[in-house]
Amino acid sequence: MSEKLNVNVASEFGELEGVIVHTPGLEVEEMTPETAKRALYSDILNLAVAGKEYQQMKGVLSKASRCFEVKDLLSDVLTNDIVRQTLLQEICTAEGALDILPALLEIQSDELARQLIQGVPIKRDNLTRYLSQERFSLAPLHNFLFTRDASMAFRDEVVIGKMANKVRDREAMIMETIFKNHPMLEAKTINPFQPNELMTGKNRMIEGGDFQVAREDVLVIGTGIRTSTEGIDFILDAIKAKKEKVHHVLIQELPDMPESFIHLDMVFTFLDRDACMVYEPLILGTNRYHTIHIQIENGEVTSISEEKNLPKALKKLGIDLKPIQCGGTKDIWTQEREQWHSGANFLAIAPGQVIGYERNVNTVEELNKNGFEVIKAEDYISGKATLPKDGKCVITIAGSELARGGGGARCMSMPFRRKKVEW
Numbered sequence: 068m069s070e071k072l073n074v075n076v077a078s079e080f081g082e083l084e085g086v087i088v089h090t091p092g093l094e095v096e097e098m099t100p101e102t103a104k105r106a107l108y109s110d111i112l113n114l115a116v117a118g119k120e121y122q123q124m125k126g127v128l129s130k131a132s133r134c135f136e137v138k139d140l141l142s143d144v145l146t147n148d149i150v151r152q153t154l155l156q157e158i159c160t161a162e163g164a165l166d167i168l169p170a171l172l173e174i175q176s177d178e179l180a181r182q183l184i185q186g187v188p189i190k191r192d193n194l195t196r197y198l199s200q201e202r203f204s205l206a207p208l209h210n211f212l213f214t215r216d217a218s219m220a221f222r223d224e225v226v227i228g229k230m231a232n233k234v235r236d237r238e239a240m241i242m243e244t245i246f247k248n249h250p251m252l253e254a255k256t257i258n259p260f261q262p263n264e265l266m267t268g269k270n271r272m273i274e275g276g277d278f279q280v281a282r283e284d285v286l287v288i289g290t291g292i293r294t295s296t297e298g299i300d301f302i303l304d305a306i307k308a309k310k311e312k313v314h315h316v317l318i319q320e321l322p323d324m325p326e327s328f329i330h331l332d333m334v335f336t337f338l339d340r341d342a343c344m345v346y347e348p349l350i351l352g353t354n355r356y357h358t359i360h361i362q363i364e365n366g367e368v369t370s371i372s373e374e375k376n377l378p379k380a381l382k383k384l385g386i387d388l389k390p391i392q393c394g395g396t397k398d399i400w401t402q403e404r405e406q407w408h409s410g411a412n413f414l415a416i417a418p419g420q421v422i423g424y425e426r427n428v429n430t431v432e433e434l435n436k437n438g439f440e441v442i443k444a445e446d447y448i449s450g451k452a453t454l455p456k457d458g459k460c461v462i463t464i465a466g467s468e469l470a471r472g473g474g475g476a477r478c479m480s481m482p483f484r485r486k487k488v489e490w
Protein backbone atom coordinates (compact mmCIF):
# COMPACT_ATOMS: atom_id res chain seq x y z
CA MET A 68 0.00 0.00 0.00
CA SER A 69 2.32 2.75 -1.18
CA GLU A 70 -0.30 5.32 -2.20
CA LYS A 71 -0.74 8.17 0.27
CA LEU A 72 -3.90 10.20 0.61
CA ASN A 73 -3.45 13.35 2.57
CA VAL A 74 -6.31 14.89 4.51
CA ASN A 75 -7.51 18.13 3.02
CA VAL A 76 -10.94 19.66 3.62
CA ALA A 77 -11.34 23.40 3.14
CA SER A 78 -15.07 23.48 2.38
CA GLU A 79 -18.27 21.49 2.80
CA PHE A 80 -18.83 21.13 -0.93
CA GLY A 81 -15.55 20.87 -2.85
CA GLU A 82 -15.54 17.80 -5.08
CA LEU A 83 -15.28 14.78 -2.83
CA GLU A 84 -12.07 12.78 -3.20
CA GLY A 85 -11.96 10.63 -0.09
CA VAL A 86 -14.63 9.55 2.36
CA ILE A 87 -14.91 7.07 5.21
CA VAL A 88 -18.16 5.21 5.79
CA HIS A 89 -19.42 2.31 7.83
CA THR A 90 -21.97 -0.07 6.38
CA PRO A 91 -24.35 -0.86 9.24
CA GLY A 92 -23.94 -4.38 10.61
CA LEU A 93 -25.44 -6.45 13.41
CA GLU A 94 -24.68 -3.67 15.92
CA VAL A 95 -27.74 -1.69 14.77
CA GLU A 96 -30.08 -4.51 15.79
CA GLU A 97 -28.48 -5.13 19.19
CA MET A 98 -31.09 -3.17 21.11
CA THR A 99 -34.62 -3.53 22.37
CA PRO A 100 -37.32 -0.87 22.65
CA GLU A 101 -36.16 -0.48 26.24
CA THR A 102 -32.46 -0.05 25.50
CA ALA A 103 -32.88 2.01 22.31
CA LYS A 104 -32.68 5.29 24.22
CA ARG A 105 -29.37 4.33 25.81
CA ALA A 106 -28.15 3.45 22.31
CA LEU A 107 -29.16 7.00 21.22
CA TYR A 108 -31.91 5.77 18.90
CA SER A 109 -35.55 6.92 18.92
CA ASP A 110 -36.68 3.65 17.35
CA ILE A 111 -35.33 0.19 16.62
CA LEU A 112 -34.01 -0.68 13.17
CA ASN A 113 -34.37 -3.62 10.82
CA LEU A 114 -30.90 -4.36 9.46
CA ALA A 115 -32.06 -6.10 6.28
CA VAL A 116 -33.96 -2.98 5.21
CA ALA A 117 -31.42 -0.43 6.52
CA GLY A 118 -28.57 -2.37 4.89
CA LYS A 119 -30.27 -2.31 1.50
CA GLU A 120 -30.94 1.42 1.80
CA TYR A 121 -27.36 2.02 2.86
CA GLN A 122 -26.08 0.35 -0.31
CA GLN A 123 -27.55 3.28 -2.24
CA MET A 124 -25.60 5.74 -0.12
CA LYS A 125 -22.39 3.77 -0.49
CA GLY A 126 -23.05 3.12 -4.17
CA VAL A 127 -23.23 6.86 -4.86
CA LEU A 128 -20.15 7.64 -2.77
CA SER A 129 -18.10 4.85 -4.35
CA LYS A 130 -18.94 6.11 -7.81
CA ALA A 131 -18.24 9.75 -7.00
CA SER A 132 -15.15 9.37 -4.79
CA ARG A 133 -12.65 7.06 -3.13
CA CYS A 134 -14.70 5.41 -0.40
CA PHE A 135 -13.30 3.43 2.52
CA GLU A 136 -14.95 1.30 5.20
CA VAL A 137 -13.95 1.90 8.84
CA LYS A 138 -13.81 -1.86 9.38
CA ASP A 139 -11.20 -2.36 6.64
CA LEU A 140 -9.04 0.55 7.79
CA LEU A 141 -9.29 -0.66 11.39
CA SER A 142 -8.40 -4.20 10.45
CA ASP A 143 -5.33 -2.88 8.56
CA VAL A 144 -3.99 -0.92 11.53
CA LEU A 145 -4.67 -3.77 13.98
CA THR A 146 -2.09 -5.90 12.19
CA ASN A 147 0.53 -3.73 13.87
CA ASP A 148 1.14 -5.21 17.33
CA ILE A 149 1.95 -1.92 19.04
CA VAL A 150 -1.13 -0.21 17.60
CA ARG A 151 -3.29 -3.19 18.58
CA GLN A 152 -1.94 -3.24 22.15
CA THR A 153 -2.33 0.54 22.57
CA LEU A 154 -5.87 0.70 21.23
CA LEU A 155 -7.10 -2.33 23.16
CA GLN A 156 -5.52 -1.06 26.37
CA GLU A 157 -7.22 2.31 25.89
CA ILE A 158 -10.62 0.79 25.13
CA CYS A 159 -10.55 -1.82 27.89
CA THR A 160 -9.39 0.73 30.48
CA ALA A 161 -12.08 3.24 29.49
CA GLU A 162 -14.81 0.60 29.44
CA GLY A 163 -13.81 -1.30 32.58
CA ALA A 164 -13.05 -4.47 30.63
CA LEU A 165 -9.36 -5.11 31.31
CA ASP A 166 -10.19 -8.74 32.13
CA ILE A 167 -10.83 -9.48 28.44
CA LEU A 168 -7.72 -7.69 27.15
CA PRO A 169 -5.49 -10.81 26.95
CA ALA A 170 -8.12 -12.70 24.95
CA LEU A 171 -8.70 -9.76 22.58
CA LEU A 172 -4.98 -9.48 21.88
CA GLU A 173 -5.06 -12.99 20.40
CA ILE A 174 -7.87 -12.38 17.90
CA GLN A 175 -7.04 -12.07 14.23
CA SER A 176 -7.28 -8.48 12.91
CA ASP A 177 -10.37 -8.81 10.70
CA GLU A 178 -12.36 -10.53 13.37
CA LEU A 179 -11.10 -8.16 16.05
CA ALA A 180 -12.18 -5.15 13.97
CA ARG A 181 -15.61 -6.73 13.59
CA GLN A 182 -15.93 -7.39 17.33
CA LEU A 183 -14.78 -3.89 18.28
CA ILE A 184 -17.66 -2.55 16.17
CA GLN A 185 -20.34 -5.20 16.64
CA GLY A 186 -19.53 -5.85 20.28
CA VAL A 187 -17.66 -8.46 22.32
CA PRO A 188 -20.19 -10.90 23.83
CA ILE A 189 -19.94 -11.39 27.56
CA LYS A 190 -18.46 -14.71 28.72
CA ARG A 191 -20.71 -15.96 31.51
CA ASP A 192 -17.91 -17.59 33.45
CA ASN A 193 -18.47 -16.18 36.94
CA LEU A 194 -21.50 -15.36 39.05
CA THR A 195 -21.52 -11.63 38.31
CA ARG A 196 -21.33 -12.16 34.58
CA TYR A 197 -23.80 -15.07 34.78
CA LEU A 198 -26.40 -12.85 36.43
CA SER A 199 -25.58 -9.72 34.43
CA GLN A 200 -28.36 -8.20 32.32
CA GLU A 201 -25.72 -7.13 29.80
CA ARG A 202 -24.99 -9.25 26.74
CA PHE A 203 -21.65 -7.68 25.93
CA SER A 204 -18.35 -6.97 27.66
CA LEU A 205 -17.73 -4.30 25.02
CA ALA A 206 -21.04 -2.95 23.78
CA PRO A 207 -21.87 -2.77 20.07
CA LEU A 208 -21.21 0.60 18.47
CA HIS A 209 -24.80 1.20 17.37
CA ASN A 210 -24.02 4.61 15.92
CA PHE A 211 -20.89 3.99 13.88
CA LEU A 212 -22.82 4.25 10.62
CA PHE A 213 -22.83 7.97 11.43
CA THR A 214 -19.10 8.27 10.73
CA ARG A 215 -19.45 12.06 10.63
CA ASP A 216 -19.44 12.49 14.35
CA ALA A 217 -16.33 10.84 15.81
CA SER A 218 -13.77 12.72 13.74
CA MET A 219 -13.81 15.82 11.56
CA ALA A 220 -11.38 17.06 8.94
CA PHE A 221 -10.36 20.70 8.70
CA ARG A 222 -7.69 21.52 6.14
CA ASP A 223 -4.85 19.05 6.77
CA GLU A 224 -5.93 18.19 10.31
CA VAL A 225 -8.40 15.79 11.84
CA VAL A 226 -10.09 16.85 15.06
CA ILE A 227 -10.99 13.77 17.07
CA GLY A 228 -14.51 13.88 18.48
CA LYS A 229 -15.02 14.23 22.21
CA MET A 230 -18.33 12.49 22.32
CA ALA A 231 -21.16 13.70 24.53
CA ASN A 232 -22.24 10.15 25.32
CA LYS A 233 -20.02 7.38 26.60
CA VAL A 234 -21.64 4.87 24.23
CA ARG A 235 -19.88 6.63 21.35
CA ASP A 236 -16.42 7.11 22.94
CA ARG A 237 -14.91 4.00 21.32
CA GLU A 238 -15.75 5.37 17.86
CA ALA A 239 -13.44 8.33 18.53
CA MET A 240 -10.65 6.05 19.81
CA ILE A 241 -10.91 3.95 16.65
CA MET A 242 -10.89 6.95 14.31
CA GLU A 243 -7.88 8.46 16.06
CA THR A 244 -6.02 5.16 15.77
CA ILE A 245 -6.84 4.96 12.06
CA PHE A 246 -5.81 8.51 11.25
CA LYS A 247 -2.62 8.26 13.27
CA ASN A 248 -1.49 4.89 11.98
CA HIS A 249 -2.97 3.93 8.65
CA PRO A 250 -0.15 3.86 6.10
CA MET A 251 -2.42 5.19 3.36
CA LEU A 252 -3.57 8.27 5.29
CA GLU A 253 -1.56 11.36 6.01
CA ALA A 254 -3.10 13.54 8.68
CA LYS A 255 -2.29 15.54 11.75
CA THR A 256 -4.69 14.70 14.55
CA ILE A 257 -5.73 16.91 17.43
CA ASN A 258 -7.67 15.51 20.34
CA PRO A 259 -9.72 17.60 22.79
CA PHE A 260 -9.54 14.70 25.24
CA GLN A 261 -6.30 14.74 27.19
CA PRO A 262 -6.39 12.19 30.04
CA ASN A 263 -3.90 14.22 32.12
CA GLU A 264 -6.14 17.28 32.27
CA LEU A 265 -9.32 15.51 33.29
CA MET A 266 -10.57 18.40 35.41
CA THR A 267 -10.03 21.34 33.06
CA GLY A 268 -11.15 19.40 30.04
CA LYS A 269 -14.09 17.70 31.61
CA ASN A 270 -16.84 19.73 29.93
CA ARG A 271 -15.18 19.64 26.53
CA MET A 272 -17.46 17.97 23.97
CA ILE A 273 -17.35 18.23 20.22
CA GLU A 274 -19.01 16.08 17.56
CA GLY A 275 -18.64 16.26 13.79
CA GLY A 276 -22.34 16.85 13.15
CA ASP A 277 -21.81 20.28 14.67
CA PHE A 278 -18.62 21.09 12.80
CA GLN A 279 -18.80 22.58 9.31
CA VAL A 280 -16.03 24.02 7.16
CA ALA A 281 -17.43 26.94 5.20
CA ARG A 282 -14.15 28.13 3.72
CA GLU A 283 -10.46 27.77 4.50
CA ASP A 284 -10.77 30.60 7.01
CA VAL A 285 -14.38 30.13 8.18
CA LEU A 286 -15.78 27.45 10.47
CA VAL A 287 -19.44 27.14 11.41
CA ILE A 288 -20.04 25.23 14.64
CA GLY A 289 -23.22 24.31 16.48
CA THR A 290 -23.42 24.25 20.26
CA GLY A 291 -26.07 22.29 22.10
CA ILE A 292 -26.37 18.90 23.74
CA ARG A 293 -23.49 17.39 21.72
CA THR A 294 -20.97 20.22 21.41
CA SER A 295 -20.24 22.38 24.43
CA THR A 296 -18.91 25.90 24.54
CA GLU A 297 -15.74 24.40 26.09
CA GLY A 298 -15.44 22.11 23.06
CA ILE A 299 -15.58 25.14 20.79
CA ASP A 300 -13.06 26.99 22.97
CA PHE A 301 -10.68 24.09 22.33
CA ILE A 302 -11.07 24.69 18.57
CA LEU A 303 -10.49 28.43 19.09
CA ASP A 304 -7.27 27.65 20.95
CA ALA A 305 -6.14 25.36 18.15
CA ILE A 306 -6.80 28.14 15.61
CA LYS A 307 -5.05 30.73 17.78
CA ALA A 308 -1.98 28.49 17.91
CA LYS A 309 -1.70 28.70 14.12
CA LYS A 310 -1.13 32.46 14.40
CA GLU A 311 -2.59 33.04 10.95
CA LYS A 312 -3.84 36.35 9.68
CA VAL A 313 -7.63 36.05 10.05
CA HIS A 314 -9.97 33.24 11.01
CA HIS A 315 -13.70 33.38 11.63
CA VAL A 316 -15.76 31.00 13.71
CA LEU A 317 -19.53 31.31 13.54
CA ILE A 318 -21.40 29.62 16.32
CA GLN A 319 -25.05 28.63 16.26
CA GLU A 320 -26.75 27.79 19.52
CA LEU A 321 -29.16 24.86 19.31
CA PRO A 322 -32.10 23.86 21.50
CA ASP A 323 -31.88 20.63 23.50
CA MET A 324 -35.19 19.30 22.31
CA PRO A 325 -36.43 17.51 20.28
CA GLU A 326 -33.56 15.07 19.74
CA SER A 327 -33.65 15.74 15.99
CA PHE A 328 -31.84 19.02 16.81
CA ILE A 329 -28.81 17.19 18.23
CA HIS A 330 -26.39 18.60 15.69
CA LEU A 331 -26.17 21.70 13.54
CA ASP A 332 -26.21 19.53 10.41
CA MET A 333 -29.77 18.50 11.26
CA VAL A 334 -30.94 22.09 10.73
CA PHE A 335 -28.34 23.64 8.43
CA THR A 336 -26.12 22.25 5.66
CA PHE A 337 -24.13 23.79 2.81
CA LEU A 338 -25.27 22.84 -0.70
CA ASP A 339 -23.09 25.03 -2.89
CA ARG A 340 -21.15 28.30 -3.00
CA ASP A 341 -24.49 30.07 -3.25
CA ALA A 342 -27.06 27.87 -1.49
CA CYS A 343 -27.71 26.23 1.85
CA MET A 344 -30.44 24.06 3.32
CA VAL A 345 -32.12 25.41 6.43
CA TYR A 346 -34.76 24.41 8.89
CA GLU A 347 -36.33 27.83 8.74
CA PRO A 348 -37.86 28.18 12.24
CA LEU A 349 -34.50 27.70 13.90
CA ILE A 350 -32.06 29.20 11.42
CA LEU A 351 -33.99 32.17 10.08
CA GLY A 352 -36.98 32.58 12.38
CA THR A 353 -37.13 34.87 15.34
CA ASN A 354 -35.80 32.79 18.16
CA ARG A 355 -33.77 33.11 21.29
CA TYR A 356 -30.87 31.02 20.06
CA HIS A 357 -27.72 33.04 19.59
CA THR A 358 -25.61 33.26 16.46
CA ILE A 359 -22.14 34.46 17.43
CA HIS A 360 -19.19 35.55 15.34
CA ILE A 361 -15.69 35.16 16.75
CA GLN A 362 -12.78 36.67 14.88
CA ILE A 363 -9.23 35.52 15.48
CA GLU A 364 -6.24 37.46 14.14
CA ASN A 365 -2.60 36.52 14.54
CA GLY A 366 -3.32 34.24 17.48
CA GLU A 367 -5.71 36.56 19.38
CA VAL A 368 -9.48 36.75 19.63
CA THR A 369 -10.06 40.28 18.34
CA SER A 370 -13.86 40.39 18.45
CA ILE A 371 -16.92 38.49 19.61
CA SER A 372 -20.26 39.75 18.36
CA GLU A 373 -23.90 38.71 17.92
CA GLU A 374 -25.23 38.14 14.42
CA LYS A 375 -28.81 38.00 13.16
CA ASN A 376 -28.51 34.49 11.75
CA LEU A 377 -26.02 32.19 9.99
CA PRO A 378 -26.76 33.15 6.35
CA LYS A 379 -26.48 36.85 7.25
CA ALA A 380 -23.24 36.30 9.15
CA LEU A 381 -21.78 34.29 6.27
CA LYS A 382 -22.80 36.97 3.80
CA LYS A 383 -20.73 39.53 5.72
CA LEU A 384 -17.76 37.23 5.17
CA GLY A 385 -18.40 37.09 1.43
CA ILE A 386 -20.31 33.79 1.41
CA ASP A 387 -23.72 34.69 0.03
CA LEU A 388 -26.07 31.71 0.35
CA LYS A 389 -29.69 31.42 -0.69
CA PRO A 390 -31.46 29.50 2.07
CA ILE A 391 -33.63 26.66 0.75
CA GLN A 392 -36.19 25.45 3.23
CA CYS A 393 -36.41 21.95 4.61
CA GLY A 394 -40.01 20.76 4.17
CA GLY A 395 -40.80 23.52 1.66
CA THR A 396 -42.34 26.88 2.40
CA LYS A 397 -46.01 26.08 2.83
CA ASP A 398 -46.56 24.41 6.14
CA ILE A 399 -44.69 24.33 9.45
CA TRP A 400 -45.96 20.80 10.20
CA THR A 401 -44.39 19.53 6.98
CA GLN A 402 -41.16 21.29 7.87
CA GLU A 403 -41.17 19.72 11.32
CA ARG A 404 -41.97 16.25 9.94
CA GLU A 405 -39.21 16.34 7.34
CA GLN A 406 -36.64 17.89 9.67
CA TRP A 407 -37.35 15.05 12.10
CA HIS A 408 -36.36 12.56 9.41
CA SER A 409 -33.10 14.36 8.60
CA GLY A 410 -34.65 16.45 5.84
CA ALA A 411 -32.05 19.21 6.25
CA ASN A 412 -29.12 16.82 6.36
CA PHE A 413 -27.46 16.93 2.93
CA LEU A 414 -24.01 15.81 1.91
CA ALA A 415 -22.41 17.63 -1.02
CA ILE A 416 -20.26 15.47 -3.29
CA ALA A 417 -19.39 18.51 -5.43
CA PRO A 418 -20.54 22.14 -5.54
CA GLY A 419 -24.34 22.03 -5.96
CA GLN A 420 -24.49 18.21 -6.11
CA VAL A 421 -25.94 16.78 -2.95
CA ILE A 422 -27.25 13.53 -1.49
CA GLY A 423 -30.39 13.36 0.67
CA TYR A 424 -33.30 11.14 1.62
CA GLU A 425 -36.00 10.68 -1.04
CA ARG A 426 -38.63 10.23 1.70
CA ASN A 427 -38.55 13.99 2.38
CA VAL A 428 -40.56 14.76 -0.72
CA ASN A 429 -41.36 18.38 0.10
CA THR A 430 -37.71 19.19 0.70
CA VAL A 431 -36.69 17.50 -2.54
CA GLU A 432 -39.43 19.38 -4.40
CA GLU A 433 -38.21 22.65 -2.90
CA LEU A 434 -34.68 21.90 -4.09
CA ASN A 435 -36.05 21.11 -7.52
CA LYS A 436 -37.86 24.46 -7.61
CA ASN A 437 -34.50 26.04 -6.84
CA GLY A 438 -32.77 24.48 -9.80
CA PHE A 439 -31.63 21.11 -8.46
CA GLU A 440 -32.30 18.26 -10.88
CA VAL A 441 -33.65 15.22 -9.00
CA ILE A 442 -31.71 12.03 -9.73
CA LYS A 443 -32.50 8.69 -8.11
CA ALA A 444 -29.43 7.07 -6.54
CA GLU A 445 -30.13 3.77 -8.27
CA ASP A 446 -30.23 5.47 -11.68
CA TYR A 447 -26.93 7.21 -11.03
CA ILE A 448 -25.35 3.97 -9.77
CA SER A 449 -26.60 1.89 -12.70
CA GLY A 450 -25.51 4.52 -15.22
CA LYS A 451 -29.07 5.21 -16.36
CA ALA A 452 -28.62 8.81 -15.23
CA THR A 453 -25.55 11.01 -15.18
CA LEU A 454 -24.88 14.05 -13.04
CA PRO A 455 -25.27 17.38 -14.84
CA LYS A 456 -21.91 18.82 -15.83
CA ASP A 457 -21.45 21.87 -13.60
CA GLY A 458 -25.19 21.85 -12.82
CA LYS A 459 -27.04 21.43 -9.55
CA CYS A 460 -28.67 18.14 -8.58
CA VAL A 461 -30.01 16.22 -5.62
CA ILE A 462 -29.33 12.49 -5.62
CA THR A 463 -32.07 10.82 -3.61
CA ILE A 464 -31.41 7.72 -1.53
CA ALA A 465 -33.91 5.45 0.19
CA GLY A 466 -34.03 6.11 3.91
CA SER A 467 -37.23 4.90 5.53
CA GLU A 468 -35.32 2.72 7.95
CA LEU A 469 -31.98 4.55 8.12
CA ALA A 470 -33.66 7.79 9.21
CA ARG A 471 -34.85 6.03 12.38
CA GLY A 472 -31.20 5.97 13.51
CA GLY A 473 -31.36 9.76 13.76
CA GLY A 474 -29.25 10.96 10.85
CA GLY A 475 -29.02 11.45 7.10
CA ALA A 476 -26.45 11.55 4.31
CA ARG A 477 -24.10 14.07 5.94
CA CYS A 478 -24.15 12.15 9.21
CA MET A 479 -23.35 8.91 7.39
CA SER A 480 -20.08 10.11 5.86
CA MET A 481 -16.68 11.33 6.98
CA PRO A 482 -15.12 13.26 4.08
CA PHE A 483 -11.38 13.62 4.59
CA ARG A 484 -10.40 15.00 1.22
CA ARG A 485 -12.09 17.45 -1.11
CA LYS A 486 -10.91 19.39 -4.13
CA LYS A 487 -10.24 23.07 -3.71
CA VAL A 488 -13.26 25.26 -4.45
CA GLU A 489 -12.88 28.09 -6.95
CA TRP A 490 -14.79 30.93 -5.30
Ligand SMILES: NC(=O)NCCC[C@H](N)C(=O)O
Pocket residue numbers: 106107108210213215216275276277329330332333472473474475477478
Ligand atom coordinates in the same frame (compact mmCIF):
# COMPACT_ATOMS: atom_id res chain seq x y z
N1 LIG B 1 -24.38 14.22 12.49
C1 LIG B 1 -25.49 13.70 12.97
O1 LIG B 1 -26.48 14.39 13.13
N2 LIG B 1 -25.45 12.41 13.37
C2 LIG B 1 -26.55 11.66 13.78
C3 LIG B 1 -26.25 10.83 14.98
C4 LIG B 1 -27.42 10.01 15.44
C5 LIG B 1 -27.08 9.10 16.58
N3 LIG B 1 -28.17 8.22 16.87
C6 LIG B 1 -26.74 9.88 17.82
O2 LIG B 1 -27.65 10.22 18.57
O3 LIG B 1 -25.57 10.16 18.08
